[in-house]
Amino acid sequence: MEGNWLVQGLLANWLSDLLAFAGVGLVTYLKRTNSTWFQPVLYGLAGGALVAVILLCGQIVASPKRSEASPENVETKIQEWVGNTAISVRQATAIAPNTIFTLELTFPNSNKIVVERFKSSDSYITLESHLLVDSQDQQKSFAALSQPDAQDILSNISLEMSRARIQASTQAPPRILDLAQIIRIDSMTEEKFMDDISGMENAVSIAKITFAQGLFRAKKAAVTQRVAPR
Numbered sequence: 305m306e307g308n309w310l311v312q313g314l315l316a317n318w319l320s321d322l323l324a325f326a327g328v329g330l331v332t333y334l335k336r337t338n339s340t341w342f343q344p345v346l347y348g349l350a351g352g353a354l355v356a357v358i359l360l361c362g363q364i365v366a367s368p369k370r371s372e373a374s375p376e377n378v379e380t381k382i383q384e385w386v387g388n389t390a391i392s393v394r395q396a397t398a399i400a401p402n403t404i405f406t407l408e409l410t411f412p413n414s415n416k417i418v419v420e421r422f423k424s425s426d427s428y429i430t431l432e433s434h435l436l437v438d439s440q441d442q443q444k445s446f447a448a449l450s451q452p453d454a455q456d457i458l459s460n461i462s463l464e465m466s467r468a469r470i471q472a473s474t475q476a477p478p479r480i481l482d483l484a485q486i487i488r489i490d491s492m493t494e495e496k497f498m499d500d501i502s503g504m505e506n507a508v509s510i511a512k513i514t515f516a517q518g519l520f521r522a523k524k525a526a527v528t529q530r531v532a533p534r
Contacts, residue, residue: 457518
């Protein structure tokens with residue numbers, strides 16, 4: 305089989321070279337004989353060459369990038385990639401015995417993402433993040449909302465996460481949001497991994513804003529209702 309592939313490759317290269325030489329020879333002959341076919345043939349060959357270049361470029365762009373990580377080096381690669389940024393990394397495997405490794409990434413704005421490789425699914429990396437409402441005032445404000453208003457805030461957060469294409473589940477404070485994303489190790493590149501963690505970190509920031517805006521609108525509506533003339 306390998307010999308057949310070699311013969312086919314040699315024949316393909318030989319045929320492409322032959323066609324190229326034939327095209328050049330034909331254009332040269334038509335030009336020397338001042339044939340009226342010179343310009344049409346020249347334009348046709350130029351157009352064909354342009355199409356070939358476009359198709360070649362398309363194949364290069366469309367071809368998937370090879371993974372830059374492997375099961376043997378994925379933890380080292382992640383720390384190397386993140387080490388080139390302002391994101392801090394903390395080793396947390398000791399508190400997650402069901403994982404091969406667990407890394408906690410802290411962004412400059414204090415948002416956190418946990419990167420885990422579970423023993424039960426060691427071909428994948430899992431990104432997880434949570435949104436905690438630390439403010440007692442916000443927790444009390446949310447608890448004071450009617451059920452429809454509280455559910456409306458959580459629904460808006462879920463909608464924003466759907467737009468971000470990140471798997472999420474919402475619940476009542478203090479932990480109102482759980483985010484998760486699974487990545488195959490054999491598809492990981494530095495560019496894709498950094499895009500994935502940046503996208504999740506942005507999702508957490510959007511959820512915080514959506515939650516705060518929802519509380520503000522609910523408070524404003526309650527004050528308006530109280531002062532409205534009866």
